[in-house]
Amino acid sequence: MKILAVKPELCTRCGICEKVCSQTFYKEENPEKSAIRIGERSPETGHYVITVCGQLGACIDVCPVKALSRNKKGVVIRNKKLCVGCYACVGFCPILTMFIHSNLTEPFKCVACGKCADECPEGVLSIIEVPDLALSETEKWAIKVKEVAA
Amino acid sequence: MNKQDYKVLAEMDYELGQVEKGYTNRTLYVNLSNNSIASKPVTQEMKDIFIGGKGFGLWLLWHGVTPETKWNDPENEIVISSGPVGGITQYPGSGKSLVVSLSPTTHSVMDSNVGGHFGPLLKFAGWDAIEVQGKAEKDVIVYVDGMKGRVSIIEASEELEANTHILGKKMLEMFAESESEKRGISSVSAGTGAEHTLIGCLNFSFYDVRRQNVRIKQAGRGGIGTVFRDKKIKALVVKYLGVKGDSNHPADRERITKVGTKMHKEIHDYDHIQCKMRQGGTTYLVGIMNDYDLLPTHNFKYGLHPEAEKIAGEVWRKRFTQGIPEGCWYGCTLACSHAVDGYTVRTGPYKGQVVSVDGPEYETIAGCGSNCGIFDPDAVLEINFYCDTYGIDTISFGTLTAFVMECYEAGILNKEITGGLELNFGNAEAAIELLHQMGRGEGFGAIAGQGIRRMKQIFAEEYGADPAFLQDIGMEAKGLEYSEYVSKESLAQQGGYGLASKGPQHDEAWLIFMDMVNNQIPTFEDKAEALHYFPMWRTWFGLNGFCKLPWNDISPPDNAQTDEPAKVPEHVQNYVELFVGVTGREDVKSGEDLIRMSESVYNFQRVFNLKMGFGTREHDAIPYRSMGPVTMEEYESRAERYDKQLKELVGFDPEGKTTEEKKAALRKYREDQYEKLIDAVYERRGWTENGIPTLGTLKRLRIDFPEIVKVVKQHL
Numbered sequence: 001m002k003i004l005a006v007k008p009e010l011c012t013r014c015g016i017c018e019k020v021c022s023q024t025f026y027k028e029e030n031p032e033k034s035a036i037r038i039g040e041r042s043p044e045t046g047h048y049v050i051t052v053c054g055q056l057g058a059c060i061d062v063c064p065v066k067a068l069s070r071n072k073k074g075v076v077i078r079n080k081k082l083c084v085g086c087y088a089c090v091g092f093c094p095i096l097t098m099f100i101h102s103n104l105t106e107p108f109k110c111v112a113c114g115k116c117a118d119e120c121p122e123g124v125l126s127i128i129e130v131p132d133l134a135l136s137e138t139e140k141w142a143i144k145v146k147e148v149a150a
Numbered sequence: 151m152n153k154q155d156y157k158v159l160a161e162m163d164y165e166l167g168q169v170e171k172g173y174t175n176r177t178l179y180v181n182l183s184n185n186s187i188a189s190k191p192v193t194q195e196m197k198d199i200f201i202g203g204k205g206f207g208l209w210l211l212w213h214g215v216t217p218e219t220k221w222n223d224p225e226n227e228i229v230i231s232s233g234p235v236g237g238i239t240q241y242p243g244s245g246k247s248l249v250v251s252l253s254p255t256t257h258s259v260m261d262s263n264v265g266g267h268f269g270p271l272l273k274f275a276g277w278d279a280i281e282v283q284g285k286a287e288k289d290v291i292v293y294v295d296g297m298k299g300r301v302s303i304i305e306a307s308e309e310l311e312a313n314t315h316i317l318g319k320k321m322l323e324m325f326a327e328s329e330s331e332k333r334g335i336s337s338v339s340a341g342t343g344a345e346h347t348l349i350g351c352l353n354f355s356f357y358d359v360r361r362q363n364v365r366i367k368q369a370g371r372g373g374i375g376t377v378f379r380d381k382k383i384k385a386l387v388v389k390y391l392g393v394k395g396d397s398n399h400p401a402d403r404e405r406i407t408k409v410g411t412k413m414h415k416e417i418h419d420y421d422h423i424q425c426k427m428r429q430g431g432t433t434y435l436v437g438i439m440n441d442y443d444l445l446p447t448h449n450f451k452y453g454l455h456p457e458a459e460k461i462a463g464e465v466w467r468k469r470f471t472q473g474i475p476e477g478c479w480y481g482c483t484l485a486c487s488h489a490v491d492g493y494t495v496r497t498g499p500y501k502g503q504v505v506s507v508d509g510p511e512y513e514t515i516a517g518c519g520s521n522c523g524i525f526d527p528d529a530v531l532e533i534n535f536y537c538d539t540y541g542i543d544t545i546s547f548g549t550l551t552a553f554v555m556e557c558y559e560a561g562i563l564n565k566e567i568t569g570g571l572e573l574n575f576g577n578a579e580a581a582i583e584l585l586h587q588m589g590r591g592e593g594f595g596a597i598a599g600q601g602i603r604r605m606k607q608i609f610a611e612e613y614g615a616d617p618a619f620l621q622d623i624g625m626e627a628k629g630l631e632y633s634e635y636v637s638k639e640s641l642a643q644q645g646g647y648g649l650a651s652k653g654p655q656h657d658e659a660w661l662i663f664m665d666m667v668n669n670q671i672p673t674f675e676d677k678a679e680a681l682h683y684f685p686m687w688r689t690w691f692g693l694n695g696f697c698k699l700p701w702n703d704i705s706p707p708d709n710a711q712t713d714e715p716a717k718v719p720e721h722v723q724n725y726v727e728l729f730v731g732v733t734g735r736e737d738v739k740s741g742e743d744l745i746r747m748s749e750s751v752y753n754f755q756r757v758f759n760l761k762m763g764f765g766t767r768e769h770d771a772i773p774y775r776s777m778g779p780v781t782m783e784e785y786e787s788r789a790e791r792y793d794k795q796l797k798e799l800v801g802f803d804p805e806g807k808t809t810e811e812k813k814a815a816l817r818k819y820r821e822d823q824y825e826k827l828i829d830a831v832y833e834r835r836g837w838t839e840n841g842i843p844t845l846g847t848l849k850r851l852r853i854d855f856p857e858i859v860k861v862v863k864q865h866l
Binding site: 061062063083085088092102136140141 | 394395404410
């Protein structure tokens with residue numbers, strides 16, 4: 001599966017990734033509408049803290065309407081039509097990478113499109129392939145229901 | 151819907167409109183006697199004073215019935231309303247509906263709260279409430295199409311089975327035009343048990359997108375399912391597609407989002423170390439109640455049992471399918487609506503069917519399990535499944551079956567009377583057969599299904615039972631069966647049950663830990679304050695479309711350090727934010743403002759009871775089984791506790807006295823305590839010593855309407 005990998009030790013917090021992300025998805029340069037966030041330096045490592053989805057998929061199993069699923073590349077995507085804006089995924093993301101904004105009724109997340117990686121001047125960001133994770137409970141149920149129907 | 155298959159009796163087209171700050175500003179009126187359908191405006195006064203949910207239900211019903219109206223008269227109504235906040239998706243437990251009607255067992259006004267999607271979808275379809283009056287000649291379905299803007303009364307085919315696990319699926323087939331539409335449909339239904347007993351419940355459905363199946367939650371209390379079938383309603387169905395985070399059109403969505411996301415995170419971080427609701431729902435309570443001698447066992451004789459762990463939380467966490475977001479409305483991350491999947495039905499008309507059983511919840515396990523001496527989880531599941539599909543309230547079924555079992559063991563009943571059923575405690579097969587008889591309206595089940603109050607009369611008149619003994623052990627008050635907590639050692643909880651407007655249900659007050667375990671409310675004044683605050687607080691949930699559970703079945707980590715941990719102050723403030731965020735009512739600033747809203751509705755409900763011929767002090771009496779030991783065996787099982795109390799509290803030296811003497815002395819003391827408690831609570835609530843709200847109270851609460859004052863004046 002595809003994820004956006006980060007090397008915090010190279011980050012200078014120039015903010016380009018945040019601008020590129022919000023520009024790509026919301027047509028404005030607004031870090032608060034970015035699915036990648038560069039925070040303060042970590043006291044432990046001294047590096048800037050980069051918060052971005054690792055495509056772990058914990059959100060898939062808390063979505064009441066099955067609006068969250070993995071695409072063929074393993075990226076967790078949100079079906080806008082199905083989403084009811086409950087924000088369960090926001091509270092239940094173990095690394096807090098599902099974001100909200102007051103102008104938007106629905107949450108948003110990194111879809112590993114790689115636009116930010118293309119623009120990052122320091123080589124902090126890259127799209128890489130990692131082994132697929134185990135199926136979520138939701139995916140297992142879908143298989144089970146199909147089998148019963150068959 | 152394939153129109154040629156179904157006869158449409160009446161139709162009304164309406165403008166779809168839009169929800170504004172939580173209200174559609176109109177209610178839907180349907181009369182099944184003359185097949186009329188109408189829209190009624192919601193006035194500003196209704197919103198200001200009655201808020202919504204139960205408040206709207208009571209207000210509409212008040213105008214629909216007279217003091218002479220009986221539960222099965224056409225004038226009786228069933229009103230369903232969620233409330234202004236109901237339907238928001240961002241905060242856990244925000245999709246409840248409140249159902250109001252005149253009850254077949256209490257003959258007064260009943261309210262019952264329930265999850266499922268009906269209430270919120272009804273609002274998004276354009277209606278703050280649905281009010282159904284009249285009686286159909288033949289079975290009907292009332293269908294609200296919130297996409298087309300059309301309400302229809304449809305004649306239901308005679309072949310259509312009334313039982314919910316069949317009917318719910320049929321409603322999807324009938325009204326969903328594609329697979330994707332199923333999630334936008336919710337139905338309300340009952341079953342054959344609701345037809346043949348007086349303890350019928352209503353099942354509110356929601357579509358489970360993972361199981362691809364209909365799930366249900368119950369408006370259980372007080373026999374409203376029986377009223378539903380008496381009106382010959384097979385189902386109420388609503389369709390609305392496209393629920394979004396702003397469908398409720400709140401005044402300030404950001405305010406809601408802020409507390410909503412905070413709450414999801416709190417549940418994520420702490421539920422697994424607090425109540426484990428996400429894994430086991432309310433079943434965790436079984437073990438706790440058993441530990442504190444509060445789990446009703448053998449018709450509330452005792453509060454614990456050595457076999458209780460066989461039906462306790464751990465067992466159900468293993469039986470419930472895990473990993474599914476089991477909320478009964480969107481965004482409920484407390485997710486208590488669990489199900490046992492792949493259960494093979496072992497008795498009755500559906501024997502051999504593989505089904506998903508919705509539940510069991512704590513009340514069902516305690517009522518149909520321990521209270522009946524049944525500690526077999528499969529028997530509890532079987533009863534749970536059949537109660538639901540037949541449309542029977544599991545709480546009333548459990549409590550009345552426990553009563554029947556005690557009567558059987560006491561020799562009041564025998565095999566001849568029960569038609570061969572050996573209704574000893576623990577006989578699960580007999581209990582299940584009793585339930586099937588209720589489903590068919592046959593045999594002893596047809597008698598038992600009329601509820602404890604009626605059974606007491608029948609057993610005394612026809613079988614020569616001692617009415618005083620039946621009064622002591624029959625766990626009902628106002629005609630409603632008790633819910634499942636032993637209140638003997640908590641005077642405040644005895645009041646919580648006895649003073650509850652509709653009858654002994656714990657949704658007004660659950661004070662046992664504050665009172666008995668933590669001793670936080672030692673004086674009558676303390677208890678009266680708690681019996682003012684908590685019933686008002688919990689009433690508020692039912693005005694707005696909220697579930698009580700996310701209030702205190704999860705708490706912030708620093709809650710214990712607050713001034714009043716029992717109130718969960720941070721969560722109270724969350725509710726202020728949600729209410730103001732939706733309605734834009736900036737005059738509402740604190741929890742006290744919320745309490746005032748409830749007080750108006752609560753007192754109005756008290757007056758409604760008066761209007762129907764109840765609501766005075768004598769109707770707040772409770773059976774002695776809920777106060778103390780009725781029988782010798784009960785006293786002796788906890789003799790040390792009772793002897794100590796006689797010595798320390800009563801000033802009665804138990805030394806050398808017989809159990810009978812000690813029991814009598816304890817009873818005199820406890821009954822006296824209860825009366826003193828009632829005095830204190832009435833005073834705190836602004837009522838006379840006969841339990842009548844004073845004119846000053848009505849005025850303070852802005853419910854001094856002439857028609858209300860007139861009812862009250864007759865009692866002053």
